[in-house]
Amino acid sequence: MKTDEDKCSNEEMMPTDSAAKNASPAVKQTTAMMKVDDDEDNEPVSLTIVSWNISSAESSNVAPDPALRTREAPRLIREEILRSQPDVIALQETAYQSFGAEIFASSGYVSIGSQTALHTNEYVDLLVKRELANGARRISLQSFQMNELPAVAGIIALKNGTRIAIASLHLPHTKEAAPFREVLCGAIMEQLTSQNCDGIILTGDFNMRGFEDKTTEKLCGGKWKDAWKEATNTKTAKETKFTWNSRVNMYHGPENFQWTCRLDRCYVKSEKGTLKHFGLIGNQPVDGNGGDYLSDHYGIVVKCDFASSDSTLVNDAVSSVGDTISLFNTATNPSKGGSNAAALRAARLQRFENAASSSTNKPTTRDTKQKEVIEIDLDGDCVTSNSLESDRALAERLQREEMSAHRTFAENASQVDYSSARPGVFDTMRNKRAYLQDGNDQSHSGWGMLQQLVDQGSVSGQPFAQGGVPPFRDSHEQAWSSGGWVWVKNPQYAKDPKARVDKEDNVAKMSSEWKRLVESNVKITHRHLIDLATKHNVLDGKWLLYVKAEDIEKDWPKIRNAIIEGKLGSTAKISDTPDERGSHVVCIYCPNFLDKDDLLRVRRSISNDVGMYKTSVLRFKLDAVTYLNLYAKNQWKLKTTSYECGGKKDEECSTLISSWEKCTCATSDQCKRCYKPKEDSDKKDVYSIIGLKYSEAIATQGENVTLLREPENKHDPNAVKVVNSSGQLIGHIAKDKAAILSPKIKEMQEDLQSQNLKLVVEGTIISVSDGYQQSVKVEFKEISNEANDTEVEVIVLE
Incomplete structure (x- = not known):
């Protein structure tokens, strides 16, 4: 899906009637492909291709029932495609690697392969009818030291012996990425041309604008035929021109991306091929509901007739070692x-x-x-x-x-109501938890080499189009590009006990409650944001940094390496293009904004380990605020960052200052606004205990509770019971969580030679997930009373 709102040029050459004198009538659904009898092997064979960016088969923002649409989208997409009876299906933005293979298996299609695009986490897929799959082979698309080009390609043999090289591709978006599209498209065309087939078909989401037409058609020796121009007449060309029309298609909502463009294309190069038809699919609202479509793109249907081949060996390339699938x-x-x-x-x-x-x-x-x-x-x-x-x-x-x-x-x-979550949220969440995946799944190391070649002005001897600022890319194996950002992950972070991820369901629930809160017309404060995020366990957040464009080659590797080495958190990202001030935005993620010690640790590491912003104030923003689409100058005049730390007055980042609480330093030793961790010399041990199950009717978030060791418990001698302020039993901490807490309490009692000491832990329920989880931090500290009798004080850190 697109994140840019740049307008698309409408000044593309309209096909003439003479250019399409043999075209079949253009309709919104393609007709059945022409059948070829077994005794007509030398006659032209009709090949029907469907190409569609399906936007991860997610629900549109205006669907009546988003949850139902999410479940039914794969079936609806399949049915829409099969109406055209395609021989080849090219998909872009599939949610996972085997998506296309799975939903079309029962319909008689086989996947030649899938590949991630360079600018997104979604996949490109290419499927063919099972009878065409026999003897087909995948083409390895590697070029200028890139791991993989953003396409899947293969060779198929038609019934009359004609061999076709065909590719499904997904090129980077934004108007400024036109130079990259030229480079990538040319490289893919070169690979297909080198196969010496009777015909070449290149289809998919090109993300191209009108001014790129002439350049693209001249790439790799030229003679590329644009199916829309060749197979339509003046009337039908107008009806089928735009595959992106957000003036009508409100997939992203009624107020987003109000523009039109011909992003999806099909180019054919063959002396034996004649383009016969071009049409659209998915260009009608689902069940007639205005604005509600299956994808933000319309799919395209192309029919081309191919004459018989003069080749003596139809499948001469099938035996290629390593390429045959x-x-x-x-x-x-x-x-x-x-x-x-x-x-x-x-x-x-x-x-x-x-x-x-x-x-x-x-x-x-x-x-x-x-x-x-x-x-x-x-x-x-x-x-x-x-x-x-x-x-x-x-x-x-x-x-x-x-x-x-x-x-x-x-x-x-x-x-769960997913409709309140804004577009792009779940894609960002997938990137943030990339540290849980195999490193090869996310890396696109070829971008670094591509950037160097772009800087030199040529690739494979081809002149590089001038104009536009190439987006920043990182060639490190733990880095990848997605949605206008360069991401990096710590592959070992999954083993960290602090590792956690926000869940889509919780974000959707939080967004729904926020929507109801806004509609209630109450006075909204920053505290509402904190309470919503805490209630729904949406705890991710990030420190915000800004790197000048001229310093990006120097500063970003410091941040990237610190993430990989485990000095910061799980993931970080940097915008691939500078903002209007000439700076790139950097987000360094922390898993839990309630863990103030960890927030301070990361902030100090930015100064000490990364060597940046030692004398500058950095601000921390909750991901919940981003998910709710709140930015500066919002209608409630809310401050969108929740913490800040550092600056010339606090170069050591000793204090974490919250944005929503009042300072009580003058009257209290424990000011909630100005959080200072205990000195290391005073600390004994700090533990996080998670896992208490309790009923919302008995205990609620923020209520004071008491934790008592219960060695007489027959089921678990390590059990720790939890009671409320009235002495009512709320529940127990047991098993692995209690195995950490209870022995420590016992050990302290033995050290103090006070076996009868009743150790009481007091605190509040500070984090709730689905109403059934407690998180308490406990610090043990030895003190002496006036009678010089040793006691144990237990402090709960909120």
Whole structure:
């Protein structure tokens, strides 16, 4: 999906009637592809291609029931595509690697492969009909030392022997990225041209503007035919021109991105090919609801006739070692060791076949022969089995498992209103928890080399178009680019006991409650933001830094390396283009804004380990505030940052100052606004105890509670009981959490030789998740009373 609002040029050359004299009538749904009988192998063969950016199959902002739409979107997208009876399906912005393979498996399609785009976490996919998959092979798209170009390509052989190289691609967005699109498009065209096929088809989300047309058509020797220009006439060209029309398509809401553009395209280069049809799909609102569409893009349908090939060897490239893909066909193909995991799932799973519909259907049974289950390398995250199991039994078993898991998700989703969460929130959340994933899943190291080549003005000997500022990129293996940001992660952070992630459901619940709060017309304060975030356990936040454009090559590596080395937090990001002041925004994430000690630790590390902003005040912003779309100069005049620290008066960052509490330093030793951690010499141990289960009817957030060791508990001698201020039992801390707290209390009692000492821990419930979680920090400290009798004081840090 797009995040830029730059207008798109409408001054593209309109096709003439003569240029499309052979075009079929353009309709909003393509007609069935022309069939070719077995005895007509030398006749032209019609190939129908559908290409669509499906925006991760997420619900539109104006859907009547977003939760229901989220569940049904895969099915609705599949049905819309299949109406065109395509031979080839090119998808962009699929939510996960095997998405296309899974939802189209039952319809007779096989995935040639999938690949992440350079500027987003979503995938590009290319699927073909099963009969075309036999003998097909994937083309390795590597160029100018990049790991992978943002495309999936393969070679297919038509019935009449014609060999076609075809690619599905997704190029970077924004008007300023035009130079990058030229470089990437040219590199992909070179790779396809080098295959010496009878025809080349390049389709997908080009994100191009009108002024890029002539340059693109001349790349790699020229002679590229734009399907929209070639296969339409003056009338139909106007009807099918724009694949992005947010004046009508309100996928992102009625007030966002009011512009039109021809972002999605199909280019064909072949002396044997004749473009016959160009149309759109997904260009009608779902169920006639105005503004409600399946994606922010419309899909395109292209039909091209190809004459028979003069080649004597139709599949001469199939034996290319390392490039031939094992496409699994449940009916005809024998199993092969090392098959692609996505292809296995494509053949055996029907994840959304029935689960996405409102009613559950029984899997269709059929008699099939026994066969050996495919053996997959364990590194492919699939099980290996030599046992015999029928196709029918295997498909039904896996389908039951998938449907059961999907129903559980659907039941949970139906209880959450996602419509209040603004677009882009969940994508940001996926990036923040990237440290939980394999490093290779997110890295796009080729961008660094591409940046150098762009700076030099040429790539592979081709002149580089002038104009525009190339976005900043980082070639480090732990860095990647997504949504206008360069991200970096600490791959070891998942092992940190502080590691946690905000959950989409909680963000959606918080957003819904915020919406109700706004509609209530109460006076909104910063405290409301803190309470909402705490109540719904949306605790992520970030320190905000600003790096001047001229200092980015010097300062960003310091931040990146500190993240990777574990000196900061889990993730950080930097904007890939400077703002109007010429600075790049940097966000360094912390997992829990209630953990003031950790916030101070990270802030000090920015000064001491990174060597930046030692004498400057830095401000900390809750992610909850960002999720609620609150920025400076908001209508409530709320300050959007919650903490600040540092500056010339506090170079050591000794004090964390909150923005919503009053200073009581003059009257209290424990000022909540000016938080200072205890001196190291006074500290014994600090523990975080999480896991208390309690009833909201008995205890609520902010209520005072008392924790008592309970060695007489027969079920768990480490149990610690929790009572409220009235002495009522609220619940117990038990098992692994109690195993930390209780022995420490006992150890202190033994050290003090006071076995009968009744150790009381007092505090408040300071963090609630779904109403059933308590988080308390406890500090143990030895003191002496006036009678010189040793006692133990237990302080709870809020």
